[in-house]
Amino acid sequence: MSVRRLAEDNVQPAAFAFNRENSAWAKLAIKKYPKGREQSAVIPLLMRAQEQDGWVTRAAIEHVATMLDMPMIRVLEVATFYTQFQLKPVGTRAHIQVCGTTPCMLRGAEDLKKVCQHKIHHDPFHTNEAGTLSWEEVECLGACVNAPMVMVFKDTYEDLTPERLEEIIDAFEAGNGASVPVGPQIDRHFSAPQGELTSLNEGNGAAKPKRAAKTGASAIASVPPSNAAKPVTHDEATNAAIKSPSTVKATKAAEDATSKPAPKAPAAARAIKNPPIAEGSLSEKPAVQSVKAPAEAVSLEDKNRPAAIERPAVTDDLKLIAGVGPKIEIILHELGIYTYAQVATWKKAEREWVDSYLNFKGRIERDDWVKQAKALAKGGEAEYIKVFGKKPR
Structure with missing residues (x-):
């Protein structure tokens, strides 16, 4: 790694202080660490300082x-x-980090670097004339499957072409960077395959229907009885011959058993058919214990289930709550939960019910869905950024 040094004295400010909001945040961040370990907050505080001054x-x-x-x-x-x-x-409006690791390099990262050299500055870590844009090449940004990609501050832009990167740079230069959708810049959902499903749709590739489970007498008939004879192995035949009371016959049997493959078990021993089942015997003495489906862990009739509402004409995008993806949003809709305001009013018992229903194992509390929902219900993304210091998701 190259030597990294502080900027020259002529660009260094004389003093620094966190603003009021960041100062309160820093004090809370320090308190997260055990007594005597407060210095562990050095990285979060440095990052907050960078976000404040750039x-x-x-x-x-x-x-x-x-x-x-x-x-x-x-x-x-x-x-x-x-x-x-x-x-x-x-750059005050955008600092573009171009991933140059092998997957991105093979998918066109060199062309993305040329775009940055043309539109910003030939050399990395130099701003454009207006001081609004800068760029650098970095190591892996962690989205190799969506290569090539860049990161602007905390957001990533993936599946890029040189033309699309030019459009993104122009948007940030014009002060409209927030309007650029983050993530893949093609018809792809996160890291899912591009476009529609192309396999297992029809013909021989179509999924085959599952066989119906056997029940009743047919299920019992398929289970061998406990007294069915087992095939005789070579070792068992040898041991039986040696233990015979007749020494001459035993010796002969042992020699035959060790010099030749074990004799096949009689036909009756190899496969004994089940005896006929008398009428009424299934209810009196079942041969196989029936398996009951496990009871539903969480009841939809439970009093702690959050109140449902009719689907409104306009629903909130619940996916903006960290921890809620497309599938979870569908499940919440099925439960009659469509708005941030609903989630914001959940009591502890209701949160525990939803957590158990989704089998989240405490994730709702860890991600603090209620606090996120309150911020989004109060003022959307702007309020969320004000409360959490970052964009939702």
Whole structure:
């Protein structure tokens, strides 16, 4: 890895301080760590400082060191080690990180770099004349299946062509970066195959219907009786011959058993048909214990189930709540849950019921669906960003 140094003194600001909102956030972040381990918050605080000013300044490093009662050199070591921290001023509207690792390189990353050189600056870490755009090449960004891709701040843009990257850069330059959809830039949902299903649709590839489960007498007839004779193995035949009371015949039998393959078991031993089942015997003494389907773990009639409503003309996009994907949203709709306001009013018992119904094992509490829903219900994405410091999803 190349040596990373702080920016020159002539671009360094004289001082740094978190604004009111970030200062409150930083104090809460420090409290998350055990007593005596508060310095573990160094990375979150440096990242917050970068988000506030656009890059990590020397003054910000000193400020974080003071907040954490930490030697400045230790904070400097962290800032210069991790490439996620920008040590020089970057574009105020967009800093584009182009993935140059093998999958992206094979899929056209070199062409994306040429676009950045043409539209921003020939060299990385240099802004355009207006100071609004900059770029760099980075290592893997973790979406190889959607190569090639770039990252702008915290958002990724995948399945790119040079033409599409030019459009994205123009949008950020015009101050309309928020209007660009994140993720794949083609007809693809996340990392799913592009387009419609192309296999197992018809003909020999179509899924075959499952066989009906056997029941009643037919199920019992398919189970061999407990007294059915087992095939005689070679070792068993040898042992039986050696243990015979007649020594001469035993010796002969042992020699035959060890020199020749074991004799086949009689036909009657190989396959004994089930004896006929007398009428009424199924109810009196069943030969096979019947298996009952397990009872439903969560009842839809439970009093703790959240109240359902009729589907409104306009439904909220529940997928903006972290932890809710397309399938979970469909299930919530089936339960009569269509709006943020509904989720925002869930009590503990209702949250536990939904968590059990979805088999989420506490994820609703960990992701704090209620707090997310309250923010989205109050002011949409703008309020969500204000509360959580990032875009939903």
